[in-house]
Amino acid sequence: MIEIFAYEFMQRALIAGIIASVLCGVIGIYVILNRIVFIGGGIAHTAFGGIGLGYLLGKDPLIFAVLFSVAAALGIGAISDRSRVSEDTAIGVFWAAGMSLGIIFVSLSRGYAPDLFDYLFGNILAVSWSDVLMISVLTVAMLALVALFYKDLMILSFDSSYGEAVGLPVRELRLLLLCMVALSVVVLIKIVGIILVIALLTIPGAIGRQHARSLKRIMALSILMGASFVLGGLVASYLLNIPSGATIILAAAGTFFVSTLLAR
Amino acid sequence: MTGANPVSIENLWVRLDGRTVLEDVNLEVKEGDFLGLIGPNGGGKTTLLKAILGLVKPSSGRVLVFGMSPEAARRRVGYLPQKSLFDQRFPVSALEVVMMGRYGRKGLFGRYAPEDREAARLALEAVGMEEESDREIGALSGGQQQRIFVARALVSEPDLLLLDEPATGIDSSHQKEFYELLRDLNEKMTIIMVSHDISAVSTYVKKVACVSRKLYYHSSKELFSEEIEEAYHCPVEMIAHGVPHRVLREHD
Numbered sequence: 418m419i420e421i422f423a424y425e426f427m428q429r430a431l432i433a434g435i436i437a438s439v440l441c442g443v444i445g446i447y448v449i450l451n452r453i454v455f456i457g458g459g460i461a462h463t464a465f466g467g468i469g470l471g472y473l474l475g476k477d478p479l480i481f482a483v484l485f486s487v488a489a490a491l492g493i494g495a496i497s498d499r500s501r502v503s504e505d506t507a508i509g510v511f512w513a514a515g516m517s518l519g520i521i522f523v524s525l526s527r528g529y530a531p532d533l534f535d536y537l538f539g540n541i542l543a544v545s546w547s548d549v550l551m552i553s554v555l556t557v558a559m560l561a562l563v564a565l566f567y568k569d570l571m572i573l574s575f576d577s578s579y580g581e582a583v584g585l586p587v588r589e590l591r592l593l594l595l596c597m598v599a600l601s602v603v604v605l606i607k608i609v610g611i612i613l614v615i616a617l618l619t620i621p622g623a624i625g626r627q628h629a630r631s632l633k634r635i636m637a638l639s640i641l642m643g644a645s646f647v648l649g650g651l652v653a654s655y656l657l658n659i660p661s662g663a664t665i666i667l668a669a670a671g672t673f674f675v676s677t678l679l680a681r
Numbered sequence: 682m683t684g685a686n687p688v689s690i691e692n693l694w695v696r697l698d699g700r701t702v703l704e705d706v707n708l709e710v711k712e713g714d715f716l717g718l719i720g721p722n723g724g725g726k727t728t729l730l731k732a733i734l735g736l737v738k739p740s741s742g743r744v745l746v747f748g749m750s751p752e753a754a755r756r757r758v759g760y761l762p763q764k765s766l767f768d769q770r771f772p773v774s775a776l777e778v779v780m781m782g783r784y785g786r787k788g789l790f791g792r793y794a795p796e797d798r799e800a801a802r803l804a805l806e807a808v809g810m811e812e813e814s815d816r817e818i819g820a821l822s823g824g825q826q827q828r829i830f831v832a833r834a835l836v837s838e839p840d841l842l843l844l845d846e847p848a849t850g851i852d853s854s855h856q857k858e859f860y861e862l863l864r865d866l867n868e869k870m871t872i873i874m875v876s877h878d879i880s881a882v883s884t885y886v887k888k889v890a891c892v893s894r895k896l897y898y899h900s901s902k903e904l905f906s907e908e909i910e911e912a913y914h915c916p917v918e919m920i921a922h923g924v925p926h927r928v929l930r931e932h933d
Contacts, residue, residue, distance in 0.1 A: 568787070568791075571777065575781070583782070583784045
């Protein structure tokens, strides 16, 4: 079985998968604790507009996915913060509008989009070295932000109204967290695809939370969980010739159900 | 510590969403005071605390804390908000919760240092919770959690402590020792406490004010039924001199 990693595309997939697991493990628990799983979903689907624009302009779609997802994070955050529109309404609007833009852009580019499915459902076997570089840079940036704002994110997640009372810039910090989720989403698009992103972002953290009691231990356990799902899914999809993204998510979801039964 | 009073409020009006919440409030709190704030729900007690914290801006009038603007004085103020509905399974230890109270001294980019940990340990000791420092917050009883939140208010080494309904969630058998803890703390700092519990207020605090849009101040803690009724606009059960007697006169 080891010999399948002799292929360079398998090595790239493995490296990308492990880096993405580190990112999911660290960011995912904040997504769970702040109850912003579906904001993550909205951001991911809005990113599809960027993918489509990339096709239309003939540039790397992931670059535009970054722009669209960050815009979605700021947009959903600002709308639900200031106006009378509730958060889930804002999520729904961005979600559908982003997908629609993507579809229009793709059709305008004469419908020639050979790896469109990879963006929607993920294809870890098609990760390029430049993707690996981008995933690494974004992950290092996210880890640095979490290290820098660890104590502040803790107050925000635990009790934001207390944070406000002691002068924590709650609104700005929440927008920062949403932007971090947006960038994490972009990293994961290549691995599991837009539609499955929120599963990989949240399932490892959810399992970690069932078995560990401190934030740092939950992160460590989530990273291990994420890495085993990616590795397991990667090998299974290669050997059985089934789609990698869906295989990874099913491995994660199956483990989640077993873990939930055990944790009761 | 000399000079300006911990709290000095002149002609404070607060309007929120077009509604007058506080009307022409005047209040001087002196060093070493233990002031109880009572009043009906929605009467503006919490808003008054928030004005002292600088979280609510006056529509007119002036709030000074230690002679400074509330924002500038925030580092000298410890705050226990009304019991919040936090996630009882949140992965955070009692010690980590207490450390959050050091935020005002550290700022956004600051990192916890050994002295912060030491301050948190001392604050836990002050509330008698040093044994529980490594336990998860959700594993503690309601009364223990309130003590942890008092420790979080204390850990910034404040000169003024603002407590909003601090006894909520503490079962009655532990309330006495909780209030005695507050009385001990009062030897070192000024305390303003919002409470529904008029009997506790009359037993433990030094002065009382009723807040019902206006503020009715009592320089002693003996309450008079007329004054309370004026504040509440309804008959109240009240206690003076620690002796309970019901006041159930009908009002129109």
